[in-house]
Amino acid sequence: xxxxxxxxxxxxxxxxxxxxxxxxxxxxxxxxxxxxxxxxxxxxxxxxxxxxxxxxxxxxxxxxxxxxxxxxxxxxxxxxxxxxxxxxxxxxxxxxxxxxxxxxxxxxxxxxxxxxxxxxxxxxxxxxxxxxxxxxxxxxxxxxxxxxxxxxxxxxxxxxxxxxxxxxxxxxxxxxxxxxxxxxxxxxxxxxxxxxxxxxxxxxxxxxxxxxxxxxxxxxxxxxxxxxxxxxxxxxxxxxxxxxxxxxxxxxxxxxxx
Amino acid sequence: xxxxxxxxxxxxxxxxxxxxxxxxxxxxxxxxxxxxxxxxxxxxxxxxxxxxxxxxxxxxxxxxxxxxxxxxxxxxxxxxxxxxxxxxxxxxxxxxxxxxxxxxxxxxxxxxxxxxxxxxxxxxxxxxxxxxxxxxxxxxxxxxxxxxxxxxxxxxxxxxxxxxxxxxxxxxxxxxxxxxxxxxxxxxxxxxxxxxxxxxxxxxxxxxxxxxxxxxxxxxxxxxxxxxxx
Numbered sequence: 001x002x003x004x005x006x007x008x009x010x011x012x013x014x015x016x017x018x019x020x021x022x023x024x025x026x027x028x029x030x031x032x033x034x035x036x037x038x039x040x041x042x043x044x045x046x047x048x049x050x051x052x053x054x055x056x057x058x059x060x061x062x063x064x065x066x067x068x069x070x071x072x073x074x075x076x077x078x079x080x081x082x083x084x085x086x087x088x089x090x091x092x093x094x095x096x097x098x099x100x101x102x103x104x105x106x107x108x109x110x111x112x113x114x115x116x117x118x119x120x121x122x123x124x125x126x127x128x129x130x131x132x133x134x135x136x137x138x139x140x141x142x143x144x145x146x147x148x149x150x151x152x153x154x155x156x157x158x159x160x161x162x163x164x165x166x167x168x169x170x171x172x173x174x175x176x177x178x179x180x181x182x183x184x185x186x187x188x189x190x191x192x193x194x195x196x197x198x199x200x201x202x203x204x205x206x207x208x209x210x211x212x213x214x215x216x217x218x219x220x221x222x223x224x225x226x227x228x229x230x231x232x233x234x235x236x237x238x239x240x241x242x243x244x245x246x247x248x249x250x251x252x253x254x255x256x257x258x
Numbered sequence: 259x260x261x262x263x264x265x266x267x268x269x270x271x272x273x274x275x276x277x278x279x280x281x282x283x284x285x286x287x288x289x290x291x292x293x294x295x296x297x298x299x300x301x302x303x304x305x306x307x308x309x310x311x312x313x314x315x316x317x318x319x320x321x322x323x324x325x326x327x328x329x330x331x332x333x334x335x336x337x338x339x340x341x342x343x344x345x346x347x348x349x350x351x352x353x354x355x356x357x358x359x360x361x362x363x364x365x366x367x368x369x370x371x372x373x374x375x376x377x378x379x380x381x382x383x384x385x386x387x388x389x390x391x392x393x394x395x396x397x398x399x400x401x402x403x404x405x406x407x408x409x410x411x412x413x414x415x416x417x418x419x420x421x422x423x424x425x426x427x428x429x430x431x432x433x434x435x436x437x438x439x440x441x442x443x444x445x446x447x448x449x450x451x452x453x454x455x456x457x458x459x460x461x462x463x464x465x466x467x468x469x470x471x472x473x474x475x476x477x478x479x480x481x482x483x484x485x486x487x488x
Contacts, residue, residue, distance in 0.1 A: 005357055027363060030263065030264070030362070030363055030364060031364070033264050034264055034266075034267070034268065034271065034364050035268055042264065067359070080438065081418070081431075081434045081435050081438045082422050082424065084434065085422070085423075085424035085425070085426050085430060085431050085434045086422070086424040086425060105425075106424070109422070113264070113265060116264030116265070117262045117263060117264045117265055118264075119264060120262070120263030120264030120362050120363075120364070121262070121263055121264075121359045121362075123263075124263055124355060124356060124359050124362060124363070125359060127356060128356045128357060128359075133356075136356075146286055146290075148286065148289055148290050148293055148300075149286060149289075149345065149348075149349070151300060152289070152300060152303060152304055152307065152345070152346075152349060153349045153352070153353075155300065155301060155304030155305075155308075156304045156305075156307035156308045156311070156346075156349055156350070156353070157308075157353065158304075158308075159304060159305050159307075159308030159309075160308045160311050160312060160353065162308075163305075163308050163309060163311075163312040164312055164315075167312050187449060187452055187453065187456075188456070190453055191452065191453045191455070191456025191457060191459075191460075192456065192460065194313055194453055194454075194456070194457045195456055195457040195458075195459070195460025195461060195464075196460065197309065197312065197313075198309055198457055198460075198461065199460065199461060199464055199465050199468075201305040201306070201308065201309045202302065202305060202465065202468055203465075204305060205301045205302045205304065205305035205306075206298075206301075206302070208301045208305075209297075209298045209301045209302070212301070213297075217297070
């Protein structure tokens with residue numbers, strides 16, 4: 001999954017667009033989603049981000065739909081709680097024998113939150129699917145994020161791919177030997193997997209240290225910075241889109257900033 | 259428990275970012291010092307961060323068949339202390355937000371606080387207290403990791419209840435969120451405690467140098483644990 005995401009980030013149709021602009025549009029959309037008091041603007045963000053991912057970046061729709069399903073279960077639990085603790089307005093549904101009821105206010109709040117989460121998720125995927133991580137590091141460096149943090153993040157990023165590969169291999173061989181047959185066994189196997197993975201990780205970290213020392217590592221990574229100028233039409237489109245969302249947000253109840 | 263992107267309304271996500279900021283700053287300062295003194299720490303911390311990311315993206319076995327993921331916060335806290343764990347947590351959470359849409363950019367502050375600061379701090383304190391009291395190492399690790407998980411979810415419930423008191427007030431909302439999360443999180447905390455304990459056991463058996471080098475176990479304790487296992 002991760003490799004696939006990164007593959008798309010490297011090969012999609014918006015690859016040559018300035019990474020700064022993409023990051024700016026993504027984060028600005030997220031901020032607009034969070035500050036919108038009505039569900040219309042976040043839904044508009046979700047729709048336009050989806051359109052940008054599918055039509056402009058040419059990501060396969062089936063793959064994108066699968067991605068959107070990933071975080072659904074995480075959000076449903078919290079939404080359920082909010083639905084029941086917010087009272088006010090007309091009662092829409094009552095749970096028999098329990099002091100639980102869904103009211104209009106609770107439903108409205110839940111709808112707003114769902115719209116915000118959905119809009120935010122689409123914006124996050126817009127960034128993830130169009131901008132390779134290395135370019136984000138480059139931007140962070142220019143934003144004067146501490147070098148030690150960026151170095152650590154880059155190394156971590158590199159190792160994630162190696163480790164996922166290894167974890168997958170260990171997991172598959174455990175499954176083949178019936179390691180996840182019963183609950184007790186699966187806890188034991190998972191502990192074994194995590195332990196073996198940690199030790200292998202540590203060893204490859206030590207090996208990396210030697211390799212970097214051998215290549216005169218002096219505590220700083222060099223990053224080949226290639227700058228792509230922001231094209232004027234792209235910037236204009238982005239600004240037009242953001243102001244449209246802002247206008248929709250304003251016309252459906254204003255903007256909530258603190 | 260990741261709070262989703264867009265879930266926290268306006269004053270709250272800014273507040274949690276402000277609360278998390280000093281911890282991350284202290285962590286960065288410590289990190290800078292460590293890296294300057296011992297250069298090998300950077301790659302080792304990086305692999306630890308990657309390990310936490312991979313661990314948290316694996317499905318953990320659970321009773322009810324629901325999909326749950328370990329947080330790995332306990333291990334980070336025990337190994338590196340709460341402030342550096344906060345920096346690692348920040349990096350892991352940014353990657354999770356961008357790769358998996360677990361968590362998000364605006365909710366980063368709240369998530370860093372619950373998973374990168376509160377959880378590891380509890381794990382660290384419990385582990386230190388346990389070793390000082392001379393308790394069984396594995397039992398200490400189990401309790402530290404399980405408690406870190408529980409604290410993480412209690413903090414998340416507090417964060418959500420503060421942002422959405424509803425009409426029942428903070429306490430009522432907290433009970434509601436905590437009750438809903440408890441269904442999945444309490445068994446999960448116990449399982450994660452057991453798993454981290456097993457991880458610790460494997461490290462002691464196969465590569466105890468890691469633990470002695472991080473000053474987590476003395477040579478004599480390692481010797482004793484290994485003899486007990488035979």
